[in-house]
Amino acid sequence: MEALISILIGVLTACGVYLVLRARTFPVVMGLTLLSYGVNLFLFATGRLTIGQPAVISAQAPGYADPLPQALVLTAIVISFAMTAFVIMLSLKARAELGNDHVDGHADEEEHS
Amino acid sequence: MNHLVFLPVLVPLLAGALLLLVRRALPLTVRRRLNLVAVLVQVAVALALLLQVTDGTVLVYQLGDWPAPYGIVLVADRLSAWMVLLTAVLALFALLYAIRGSDAGSRHFQPLFQLQLFGLSGAFLTGDLFNLFVFFEVLLLASYGLLLHGGGAQRTRAGLHFVVVNLVGSTLFLFAAGTLYGVAGTLNMADLAGKLATLDPADLGLARTGALLLFVVFALKAALFPFYLWLPTAYAATSAPVAALFAVMTKVGVYAILRVQTLWFDDPEGSLAGLLDPWLLPLALVTMALGSLGALASTRLRIQIGYLVLVSLGLLLTAIALGERDSIAAGLYYLAHTTLATGAFYLLAEGIARRRGSAGERLIDAPAMPHAGQIGALFFIVAILVAGLPPFSGFLGKFMVLRAALDTPAMAWILAVVLLSGLLAIVALARSGSLLLLRATPSEGLPPGAPGRGELAPASALLAVCLGLTLWAAPLTDFTRATAEQLLTPTHYIEAVLGTDMEGAGR
Known part of the structure; x- marks a missing residue:
């Protein structure tokens, strides 16, 4: 299971990094989303992988899952959700104002400042 | 509690x-x-x-x-x-x-x-x-x-x-x-x-x-x-x-x-x-050097201020990287100075841009600004502060960082980069100052929407606070020295x- 989880995190992060480096806003937003998925799984794994263990105290539990990473992931999910919503709105605004979806706002011509 | x-x-x-x-x-x-x-x-x-x-x-x-x-x-x-x-x-x-x-x-x-x-x-x-x-x-x-x-x-x-x-x-x-x-x-x-x-x-x-x-x-x-x-x-x-x-x-x-x-x-x-020791000091010095080159090459005033911010950040991180009580104390004093001076500079830059009509903040010849005397004085003071020339707080902070760096192995590098980037910052600010204030073509009357003098008050007040940092430098550095001591004994x-x-x- 450790190998599977770590391969999963690695693939998600690699795809996220690749997409973030693209020149159009939509792949960049997708990349940020994949990166946040990757990091959420990673945070989960920092509490060590356990199966079928309770996170809260119970009398007949043989062991416990670490509850703190679960709380961290919850916080991280909420924040990345809000940030994704924001960056999508910003990309749409940039598309409307700059006339194209290139991250620098100019499709072909040189930047004129 | x-x-x-x-x-x-x-x-x-x-x-x-x-x-x-x-x-x-x-x-x-x-x-x-x-x-x-x-x-x-x-x-x-x-x-x-x-x-x-x-x-x-x-x-x-x-x-x-x-x-x-x-x-x-x-x-x-x-x-x-x-x-x-x-x-x-x-x-x-x-x-x-x-x-x-x-x-x-x-x-x-x-x-x-x-x-x-x-x-x-x-x-x-x-x-x-x-x-x-x-x-x-x-x-x-x-x-x-x-x-x-x-x-x-x-x-x-x-x-x-x-x-x-x-x-x-x-x-x-x-x-x-x-x-x-x-x-x-x-x-x-x-x-x-x-x-x-x-x-x-x-x-x-x-x-x-x-x-x-x-x-x-x-x-x-x-x-x-x-x-x-x-x-x-x-x-x-x-x-x-x-x-x-x-x-x-x-x-x-x-x-x-x-x-x-x-x-x-x-x-x-x-x-x-x-x-962090192998990383912090070299990166800080490179930031400083590149920041001063960027300030020299900028064609817009606020881009130039941005690069001057990088120069000051480089100096701050150099002070932290040295890790001595005196260098951290100097860095904390310089931190307050640079934050306030940069804030004042950005406020002043918009005041300048709004008085130059279509030229705005671009560093090109343009008609003379209204209230040029007052703006010139403020620009002069803020340039001295940011470039770290005597007699104001920028100089004091920079001097204290350099003095703390004197007996460290990287002294030659630090002195060379700090002094050279200071010189480049002076050149850059002198160039933009003379372009904005001295080489102006005759005024064509007030550009539309030019603000009144009152708008310069917050920037002037921030500069006054910087002057306060200079006047009360002794008690303030006593405080930052105590702060550095507290930081170095984290127990x-x-x-x-x-x-x-x-x-x-x-x-």
Whole structure:
């Protein structure tokens, strides 16, 4: 299971990094989303992988899952959700104002400042 | 428990929420006054907090009364209180400028301004690594809104870059915090200090990776080479009061580097001792050199200020990298000076741009400005401050950093880079100053929409505060020296946070 989880995190992060480096806003937003998925799984794994263990105290539990990473992931999910919503709105605004979806706002011509 | 520690976080949060609720119900003038009152209260609270910690007390506030390291703590020592006060003072003058008209574009400016202060104060006060991440996100989300305030294609493009860069930074922060938690099993910064010092050698590689990743995140916030590219354009594209307030945002990164450097990496016995040493000083010097070259090459005034910010950040991080009591003390003094001077410069730059008609802030020949005498005087003072010439606070700070660097092995490099970049900054400022003020073509009358003299008042007042830093340099450096001493003996901090003393007043 450790190998599977770590391969999963690695693939998600690699795809996220690749997409973030693209020149159009939509792949960049997708990349940020994949990166946040990757990091959420990673945070989960920092509490060590356990199966079928309770996170809260119970009398007949043989062991416990670490509850703190679960709380961290919850916080991280909420924040990345809000940030994704924001960056999508910003990309749409940039598309409307700059006339194209290139991250620098100019499709072909040189930047004129 | 001393509730004063919580107030710098609580006041802007409540004020921001209130301003958000009444954004349609109350007229703009009333909301402006509410905002101003809230910032004045924050200045008073920050002053009270600073007075309580000047004797070396470390105030600890356990949120929800959960004992550390299980709950989240807010910690106020000399450094945190100093940063909180600096933020509040800068915010006061930025707001005084903003309420003269540049806040009128959107109903959300006032609440976002307060939420930005909420994030900044929280980041300076928190003693928990994940809580630091949350406050970073709060201040960044508010800064995204403020950066885009007023609209315009230029601003949107710079905003998009800023947002994406910082979102990637946030992801890295989570990776770093997760790695450190996975190794040490705690996120409390004081507890981490103990755990990271006595690591199992098998975990050492992971811990070093996590700590260096964290350094990358802080370097991104502090705009250290090679992560500085976002800063000049983002700061140049936004409105003046926001750019002035952002002057303290890079200092969050500097603060975080200083905090973890003294808390985790300074103990010579610890397993992570000296982790940042090979990186911090060279990167700081490269940042300085590139910043001064950028300032020389800029064609727009506010881009130039952005590069001069990089020069000052390089000097600050050089002071931290030296790690001596005197260098850190000089750095903390210089930090206050550069934050206020940069804020004043951004406010002045918009005053200049609005008086030059279509030329704006571009460094080209243009008709003479109205009020050129007053603007020239202010520009001259701010240029002296930023370039670090005598007799003002910039010179004092730079001189003290150099004096602390004299007996270190890297002395030659530091002296060469600091003095050369100072010279380049003077050349750059002399060029833009003569272009803006001396080589102006005869005036064609007042450009439409040129503001009155009153608009220069906040920038002048900020410069007066810088003058105050110069006049009271002796007591202030005494304070920063005590701060540096406290930082270099982190046992007080750690004992105060983890101690059983419920009053949290342990020393």
